[in-house]
Amino acid sequence: MRLYRCVFTVAFLPLRLYRCVFTVASLPLRLYRWVILPLKKCKPANEGWPISASFINQFTLSLSLSPFLGIEIKKSVNYFWGNMKHAPISTVKFKISRRESAMKSFSTDAILLKRIEYGDYDLIITYFTRSMGKISVMAKNAKKSMKRFAGALDPFIAMNIECSWPKRKNALPILNGLELENPFAHIRTCATKTGYASYWLEMINSWMEEGRPDDDLYELIYYVLESLNAGHIPAEVLSLLFQIRFMAISGFTPNITSCGDCGVSLDEIHQQMVIFDLKAGKLVCNKCCSSRDISGDENGVLVSKGTLKQLSWMNTNDIRRAERLKFSVNALREGENLLEGFIPCHIGRNLRSLIFLKRIRRSFS
Ligand SMILES: [Zn+2]
Structure with missing residues (x-):
């Protein structure tokens, strides 16, 4: 029985050694996958992100240069968590990517540049907005239901719009609601004023x-x-x-x-x-x-x-x-x-x- 155990242990020794070496060697790669990649995917916002991109690069570099030096890795990890610990939670912000922002909504001041019909019921509206520049949004059922956006989808009108991002990638934001700020009604009742306003808005749109x-x-x-x-x-x-x-x-x-x-x-x-x-x-x-x-x-x-x-x-x-x-x-x-x-x-x-x-x-x- 002893002989059998001895033979068994010796026979499996190379396999155990291999597993040990493999675990140690793959440690930097695992750290990179679990810590650095998720951080890199979340683009730091302009403000409030306590760890600079250069720090992340240095951290990655130190891991790749000295994969087998435990001390170096420990130092980097301590430095990393030290930075995280001193950062107030509220200042850690990430830019929300398009996929993550599915169904997230936004609101902004906007001036209507143009509108085109889409299908039997919908309209595609192009706005020049204060916080997002020029954007096109989908006004669902705007043609079908006159009450929904009554009188607010004419050119030149200034308003505050509320939209949400759809789940489908590359789809236009959906116009959920709006609040009139200034209808500029006198412009539309005068041909000359309409001519000038149309020219300015076409310049912006082009x-x-x-x-x-x-x-x-x-x-x-x-x-x-x-x-x-x-x-x-x-x-x-x-x-x-x-x-x-x-x-x-x-x-x-x-x-x-x-x-x-x-x-x-x-x-x-x-x-x-x-x-x-x-x-x-x-x-x-x-x-x-x-x-x-x-x-x-x-x-x-x-x-x-x-x-x-x-x-x-x-x-x-x-x-x-x-x-x-x-x-x-x-x-x-x-x-x-x-x-x-x-x-x-x-x-x-x-x-x-x-x-x-x-x-x-x-x-x-
Ligand atoms: Zn001259």
């Missing part, structure tokens, strides 16, 4: 990417819609204000303060009328112009120095002081020619609402 919030742009569009609705500032002036500031926010401020070729400032240019190159988005002084002959080109517009200074003032001063600016009829036409020619060049296509607006202006002039 240019802005989905899910990119921009608080400055939200404030700007809300201000111009509110002023257009109230009627105390002429629509033409508001349009110049919106266009020049919109281009600045988008990072395409036209150069209207100096010659874009030689750099001479607007005050140093002697001629009263200066050429603006629509494609390049810059002024070209008469000296530089003679070598390029833009004046005969359809990409150049003539603008007076006074108008350029007023546009520049609009772009850099407090938005609420815009109502004090008095534009002459000539200056308004020059500003319109410059900005309404420049913007389609940079958005890359003609805007349908701009064609509509020009037609309205012609019929009322």
Whole structure:
């Protein structure tokens, strides 16, 4: 019997040794799987995450470099838990991924950009929101039940919307409810005001990417819609204000303060009328112009120095002081020619609402 036990023990010795070595060798890998990978999957939020990404990388590195040095691993683990222990629980936040946020809801201030029909009963609504930028949401049964979102799904309306993420991946958020903030009713009863507001909203819809919030742009569009609705500032002036500031926010401020070729400032240019190159988005002084002959080109517009200074003032001063600016009829036409020619060049296509607006202006002039 003893002999049998001896033989049995010796025979199984290699297997036991193998299991021991395997367990020790796979320890770093297991730690990596159980601790580091879950942490890496949860992206740290901008604030409140007490352990930096570089710490996690250092921790991973120390494990992979010294897989068999128990002391090194122990040190890293102690350091890790030390960090966790000192962090108040409330500050440990994670960004909720799309899958984890299934059926989670959100609410935000929003301005309705456009709506399209979807099937027999539903509408897809595109909003420009304060906290999420441009988003498209599904308004279920909006066509079928007139009561559900009565009168609140018209363009230009500012509201607070409540939506929820659906369980299905890549599906649009569902519009659950809304609260009217400002219907801007006077805009829809006037063809000219409707023309201007449609043009501004199409600019936002064409240019802005989905899910990119921009608080400055939200404030700007809300201000111009509110002023257009109230009627105390002429629509033409508001349009110049919106266009020049919109281009600045988008990072395409036209150069209207100096010659874009030689750099001479607007005050140093002697001629009263200066050429603006629509494609390049810059002024070209008469000296530089003679070598390029833009004046005969359809990409150049003539603008007076006074108008350029007023546009520049609009772009850099407090938005609420815009109502004090008095534009002459000539200056308004020059500003319109410059900005309404420049913007389609940079958005890359003609805007349908701009064609509509020009037609309205012609019929009322
Ligand atoms: Zn020049």
